[in-house]
Amino acid sequence: MKPPYHGGCECCAIRYTIRSTPIVVYACHCTICQTQSGSAFGMAMRIPMESFSLTRGALKIFRRTADSGQVFTNSFCPDCGTRIHHQADRSPGQISLKPGTLDDTSWLHPSHHVFLRSAQKWVVIPEDAQGFETVPEDRSWLRGGLTDRQQWDSLHRSARLVARWQCCHSPAILRQQMVRSWIGSAKAPQE
């Protein structure tokens, strides 16, 4: 879908417009995102900071330092508490919009799923998405992609982890399909 995109908070005190296409849309299954969203996982849509503008209201911020030492500046509606975006200090010039706040969410399709080690047991990752046990060490995926080799290494590691984890919680038929689809999608690139 082409920009501009419009969105806002639950109480409508905040409205915003975005004037560029996303760099990447991903889902994070870490326990912080589960807490923040009050749900199974959080979604993030990376966009250039300058493409975001508020058209109504003013955001309040709260800062959190992660175990990694990275500082996140989280922006939310002061009236209803809806998180609108956050910004990581190691990604200057970008923000991670919470894309569930867009007026039209029908076109969102996460290309990456990170922190699968804490994903809820019923979550099944689509075949066309890349899954990671934590996050890829190479941060190029947050700028638009990984090399083939890096993609394969990360995906294959996650495939084995998720296959093992799904095996404990799924009926036999589904289990076989899952293992086949995960391993099958992790094809080694040519060197």
Ligand SMILES: [Zn+2]
């Ligand atoms: Zn609000």
Ligand SMILES: [Zn+2]
């Ligand atoms: Zn997270």
